[in-house]
Amino acid sequence: xxxxxxxxxxxxxxxxxxxxxxxxxxxxxxxxxxxxxxxxxxxxxxxxxxxxxxxxxxxxxxxxxxxxxxxxxxxxxxxxxxxxxxxxxxxxxxxxxxxxxxxxxxxxxxxxxxxxxxxxxxxxxxxxxxxxxxxxxxxxxxxxxxxxxxxxxxxxxxxxxxxxxxxxxxxxxxxxxxxxxxxxxxxxxxxxxxxxxxxxxxxxxxxxxxxxxxxxxxxxxxxxxxxxxxxxxxxxxxxxxxxxxxxxxxxxxxxxxxxxxxxxxxxxxxxxxxxxxxxxxxxxxxxxxxxxxxxxxxxxxxxxxxxxxxxxxxxxxxxxxxxxxxxxxxxxxxxxxxxxxxxxxxxxxxxxxxxxxxxxxxxxxxxxxxxxxxxxxxxxxxxxxxxxxxxxxxxxxxxxxxxxxxxxxxxxxxxxxxxxxxxxxxxxxxxxxxxxxxxxxxxxxxxxxxxxxxxxxxxxxxxxxxxxxxxxxxxxxxxxxxxxxxxxxxxxxxxxxxxxxxxxxxxxxxxxxxxxxxxxxxxxxxxxxxxxxxxxxxxxxxxx
Amino acid sequence: xxxxxxxxxxxxxxxxxxxxxxxxxxxxxxxxxxxxxxxxxxxxxxxxxxxxxxxxxxxxxxxxxxxxxxxxxxxxxxxxxxxxxxxxxxxxxxxxxxxxxxxxxxxxxxxxxxxxxxxxxxxxxxxxxxxxxxxxxxxxxxxxxxxxxxxxxxxxxxxxxxxxxxxxxxxxxxxxxxxxxxxxxxxxxxxxxxxxxxxxxxxxxxxxxxxxxxxxxxxxxxxxxxxxxxxxxxxxxxxxxxxxxxxxxxxxxxxxxxxxxxxxxxxxxxxxxxxxxxxxxxxxxxxxxxxxxxxxxxxxxxxxxxxxxxxxxxxxxxxxxxxxxxxxxxxxxxxxxxxxxxxxxxxxxxxxx
Numbered sequence: 001x002x003x004x005x006x007x008x009x010x011x012x013x014x015x016x017x018x019x020x021x022x023x024x025x026x027x028x029x030x031x032x033x034x035x036x037x038x039x040x041x042x043x044x045x046x047x048x049x050x051x052x053x054x055x056x057x058x059x060x061x062x063x064x065x066x067x068x069x070x071x072x073x074x075x076x077x078x079x080x081x082x083x084x085x086x087x088x089x090x091x092x093x094x095x096x097x098x099x100x101x102x103x104x105x106x107x108x109x110x111x112x113x114x115x116x117x118x119x120x121x122x123x124x125x126x127x128x129x130x131x132x133x134x135x136x137x138x139x140x141x142x143x144x145x146x147x148x149x150x151x152x153x154x155x156x157x158x159x160x161x162x163x164x165x166x167x168x169x170x171x172x173x174x175x176x177x178x179x180x181x182x183x184x185x186x187x188x189x190x191x192x193x194x195x196x197x198x199x200x201x202x203x204x205x206x207x208x209x210x211x212x213x214x215x216x217x218x219x220x221x222x223x224x225x226x227x228x229x230x231x232x233x234x235x236x237x238x239x240x241x242x243x244x245x246x247x248x249x250x251x252x253x254x255x256x257x258x259x260x261x262x263x264x265x266x267x268x269x270x271x272x273x274x275x276x277x278x279x280x281x282x283x284x285x286x287x288x289x290x291x292x293x294x295x296x297x298x299x300x301x302x303x304x305x306x307x308x309x310x311x312x313x314x315x316x317x318x319x320x321x322x323x324x325x326x327x328x329x330x331x332x333x334x335x336x337x338x339x340x341x342x343x344x345x346x347x348x349x350x351x352x353x354x355x356x357x358x359x360x361x362x363x364x365x366x367x368x369x370x371x372x373x374x375x376x377x378x379x380x381x382x383x384x385x386x387x388x389x390x391x392x393x394x395x396x397x398x399x400x401x402x403x404x405x406x407x408x409x410x411x412x413x414x415x416x417x418x419x420x421x422x423x424x425x426x427x428x429x430x431x432x433x434x435x436x437x438x439x440x441x442x443x444x445x446x447x448x449x450x451x452x453x454x455x456x457x458x459x460x461x462x463x464x465x466x467x468x469x470x471x472x473x474x475x476x477x478x479x480x481x482x483x484x485x486x487x488x489x490x491x492x493x494x495x496x497x498x499x500x501x502x503x504x505x506x507x508x509x510x511x512x513x514x515x516x517x518x519x520x521x522x523x524x525x526x527x528x529x530x531x532x533x534x535x536x537x538x539x540x541x542x543x544x
Numbered sequence: 545x546x547x548x549x550x551x552x553x554x555x556x557x558x559x560x561x562x563x564x565x566x567x568x569x570x571x572x573x574x575x576x577x578x579x580x581x582x583x584x585x586x587x588x589x590x591x592x593x594x595x596x597x598x599x600x601x602x603x604x605x606x607x608x609x610x611x612x613x614x615x616x617x618x619x620x621x622x623x624x625x626x627x628x629x630x631x632x633x634x635x636x637x638x639x640x641x642x643x644x645x646x647x648x649x650x651x652x653x654x655x656x657x658x659x660x661x662x663x664x665x666x667x668x669x670x671x672x673x674x675x676x677x678x679x680x681x682x683x684x685x686x687x688x689x690x691x692x693x694x695x696x697x698x699x700x701x702x703x704x705x706x707x708x709x710x711x712x713x714x715x716x717x718x719x720x721x722x723x724x725x726x727x728x729x730x731x732x733x734x735x736x737x738x739x740x741x742x743x744x745x746x747x748x749x750x751x752x753x754x755x756x757x758x759x760x761x762x763x764x765x766x767x768x769x770x771x772x773x774x775x776x777x778x779x780x781x782x783x784x785x786x787x788x789x790x791x792x793x794x795x796x797x798x799x800x801x802x803x804x805x806x807x808x809x810x811x812x813x814x815x816x817x818x819x820x821x822x823x824x825x826x827x828x829x830x831x832x833x834x835x836x837x838x839x840x841x842x843x844x845x846x847x848x849x850x851x852x853x854x855x856x857x858x859x860x861x862x863x864x865x866x867x868x869x870x871x872x873x874x875x876x877x878x879x880x881x882x883x884x885x886x887x888x889x890x891x892x893x894x895x896x897x
Contacts, residue, residue: 393618
């Protein structure tokens with residue numbers, strides 16, 4: 001009750017003062033964070049026998065395998081090279097032999113597969129040392145550093161897996177002045193970023209310094225929620241020790257979901273919103289996850305590509321939850337065995353956090369760059385969240401918690417009734433799918449599910465439209481070509497006809513002229529003939 | 545495997561919980577009504593709630609639907625709200641009619657919970673007011689004022705409830721009195737000034753606040769209603785937008801006109817405490833189904849209710865306008881929801897994609 005009253009007062013204050021308050025729009029407070037692994041040290045996961053490397057672990061174009069079955073590869077060696085601009089390579093996580101290259105399930109809600117490179121570990125874990133360390137990064141050219149970060153296969157490790165090098169540009173038009181390091185980790189259960197900050201604060205801060213140098217920004221902010229007091233303290237003392245507290249500061253934010261969303265974090269810290277259809281860069285901000293920062297440190301200062309990451313293996317069905325440093329490509333089955341889960345009877349696996357993560361159908365799936373957590377939840381726990389849907393009572397709670405400022409109830413109704421144009425009018429595509437609306441819905445309406453469905457359908461409709469448009473253009477072109485051909489033929493025919501007519505006319509004229517001439521001749525001839533005839537005629541008469 | 549979309553965690557709020565908390569918030573007001581009218585209030589409350597639940601059950605069965613929604617609390621809440629808007633003098637058949645009307649034509653006709661355009665309880669009350677204006681504007685003297693009446697014991701109350709005043713050997717005149725709003729309306733029509741009329745009525749702001757004036761069952765005590773209402777706001781079951789903007793608008797209008805001519809226009813505090821304003825503002829206008837979804841829309845809705853309430857009370861034929869105002873604004877809800885949307889992240893206000 002007391003807490004509730006305080007919350008009400010906070011709400012009234014937020015609504016009364018029209019000037020923007022620190023914090024982001026909407027959001028929810030999880031009463032149970034379930035961060036059971038908070039403070040538990042990161043343990044190294046043993047090396048599995050087989051590692052699976054899907055050729056696409058980022059947003060963008062898939063990579064192209066450049067190894068053959070039977071090749072021996074070293075840890076950190078490129079297995080598949082980037083294709084196109086929005087792409088980063090995939091590296092081998094340990095040394096071994098390429099066993100096979102075939103389709104395998106990846107952590108994706110569709111349960112579909114993707115070309116995957118299987119490596120049988122030889123247990124030596126020999127590293128490829130072709131990348132030289134660059135500890136004096138401030139004396140190295142920005143372009144080279146950026147190329148290194150791309151080559152190391154670094155993507156956003158918070159879960160969005162957007163190729164990081166794309167963000168690290170110096171644009172004359174949009175100067176970046178602030179770099180925000182995202183240590184929010186607002187999903188319940190997950191603690192990998194928390195523990196990373198506790199144990200690798202030096203590396204994380206050095207990574208931030210590299211980013212500051214790369215984008216030419218003068219100020220770095222490390223954003224941490226107030227439910228991680230130990231991490232806040234460690235980061236602050238490390239900053240002091242490193243002497244970087246002049247231009248990098250730790251900013252503590254009240255715990256609130258989804259504060260870790262890029263747009264929400266930027267709003268919470270700067271009070272500015274990323275313009276619709278724009279990038280954070282357009283308002284002078286770049287934001288990266290603390291894990292990404294650590295990976296950048298590894299790639300630049302140690303010359304190590306991204307081959308492992310920290311994963312929180314937890315959930316209410318996990319006997320001994322833990323934060324683990326895991327080689328990318330490790331099977332989830334192997335990982336779960338480490339925390340004491342042998343069979344998946346009555347257990348549902350969630351890839352990521354409970355709010356935005358996806359359910360996995362089985363556990364023969366590799367850990368990828370975007371895996372920040374694997375939750376083994378009791379089936380009953382998961383199903384109780386997916387209660388049968390009741391009619392919407394329009395309470396508006398969903399709109400109140402929506403960080404994007406949408407009206408989720410109306411939006412979901414439009415998606416449900418296939419009124420996709422209406423849904424787009426209600427800004428369907430501005431939904432970030434954080435799940436806050438579904439979380440608070442008293443009717444248990446799976447709102448996010450409807451939005452995903454709507455987005456998929458709109459994309460489908462647009463594809464069909466584009467296809468129809470292309471067909472229309474093609475058929476129009478054909479029509480035009482045929483018409484042209486017909487016209488040409490007609491023209492030819494006309495010309496031919498005209499020619500023929502002209503010829504015929506000329507012929508006729510000629511003939512006429514000839515006939516005339518003949519006539520004339522004939523006339524004159526006949527005249528002579530006549531005379532002849534008369535003479536001749538006369539002759540028989542004479543003879544008769 | 546069934547495909548389940550994220551999130552895989554739920555906050556635990558349910559429709560039952562929402563409805564139950566509103567019902568709990570109304571308990572103080574219901575207790576005040578029992579204090580004021582004794583068994584009569586009890587009979588009305590039980591009749592309305594019982595008939596609402598039964599109607600819901602029978603309708604769902606008749607339509608071949610699951611009868612589970614009977615227990616979601618919404619029908620019971622409708623019955624409770626309906627009873628709280630009725631005068632204590634209402635006979636049993638009117639209460640039954642109103643409850644059946646509220647559930648049948650007010651709710652299930654449109655498809656049940658979540659689809660009704662109007663607040664079912666208010667719609668039923670308006671139908672009663674228009675059909676039986678005499679009964680609906682006759683107010684029984686509360687127990688503490690008419691202690692000599694000797695009709696509040698169980699048996700007499702039961703006889704009165706089922707058989708009317710003749711059965712208990714009472715006349716309407718002896719057992720009824722005007723409500724403050726009705727009295728003021730009549731007196732103002734006869735040219736009395738506001739202050740004189742209130743003096744004649746022995747109107748006391750304190751009594752209106754703690755609930756000792758006559759009126760419908762639940763509207764008497766502002767204190768009891770505020771207790772429930774503020775608890776609901778603290779629980780986030782209702783937002784502050786509608787009640788505050790509604791009451792504030794009525795107060796501002798009353799204040800401005802009271803400044804212009806205090807003889808004709810009643811003071812703001814009288815407007816706020818009299819009649820069903822607080823009940824409507826906290827429990828009727830905030831009915832989520834028939835009010836706008838967005839915060840700004842809710843404020844607009846509240847202001848609209850406030851203006852209409854004051855206008856109907858001051859210039860209309862009926863002394864009380866709160867329920868008409870809320871139902872009229874219910875009609876405007878789809879329009880408000882269409883035109884007033886929250887500003888989407890990353891867009892300038894008023895601009896769309």
